[in-house]
Amino acid sequence: MKIIKSDLHAIAALPKQYPNDDLPEIAFAGRSNVGKSSFINAMINRANLARTSGKPGKTRTINFYIINDSFRFVDLPGYGYAQVSMEERKKWAQFIDTYLTSRDNLREVVLVVDMRHEPTSLDKMMYDWIKSFGYKGLVIATKADKITKANWQKNIKIIREKLEIKDINLIIPFSSEKKINVDKVWKEFNPIILEKTKDQ
Template sequence: MKIDNIHFVDSVFSLSRLPEGELPEIAFAGRSNVGKSSLINCLVRRKNLVKVSARPGKTQSLNFYLVDETLHLVDLPGYGYAKVDKGLQEKWRLLISSYLETRPNLRCVVVIIDLRHALKDLDRMLIGWLQSVAVPYLPVYTKMDKLSRNEQQRQARALDAGLGITAADRLLFSAKTGEGREELLARLDTYLLP
């Protein structure tokens, strides 16, 4: 995948406002403050396309970005942030699950997981749910620059075991150094093939 031109399209708060047309979509999901915005910015080589916030729960809608008039990247609200009102959490959950289950344009969900920590139940549940509804997904373990190579491998093996996947099923990524960017672009290409 090559990205020459990208711009923000819309913040969607209900399924009735989803962009029309048949452009393929790649969604990005992850726990609040896992580095989702930083990963997308690194991927598209723009510092501030997606706003990075130290405050978890900042993304509250499905944010659509148009890539070269041929593809949408979709930034989903982070999940698992307890300080957000329960009613709002439920609204997000319904919006996200409905979008993921029913959107025919969706080609892949990039599930972003912090490499530094043990697998969280919500990450395991999301991947299990994506498997059950047959939505393609790609786990990406972020913040690899925060660990030594040995720690990266040890943590990645533990996450793989918890998710029941192999090293070939996921990739490691650093938004800070850009390591893993080219591999992620190449992997995403495979989901866009007709």
């Protein structure tokens, strides 16, 4: 995928704030601090379009990034950050759920995990939700450069077993810093973006 242009299109907490068109969207879900924003930046070859933060749990909105004026990446708020109040977490969960269950533009939901750590029960819940709605079940395992390549298979096996993933090829090791597997992820995304409508 050749990225000609990319921009922040909308910041939303309510459906009325979502972009009003029919461009396809791929959304990214994951725990706070797994590197979703850095992943988006690496994929579109921009240093800091998607806002990253050293403070986990800071992203409290759904951020829509338009790419080549033809599709969008959607960065969902990170879940599972303990220092955020239960009330605040419930609020996030509600507007994330609203987006995921009502957005006609949505073509795929991708789970982003930190390759160095075993997925949590919240990751498992999110992955089960993704699969139950008929999405492919892609998992981006970020920060692959932080462990030796010799340990990749061991860590991938842990992710696969925890999330109960049948096809190991659905787990893609990724490094935003080293741009590892950017082309491989685009190979997965291109057919999704080109689909006219989401399979029901």
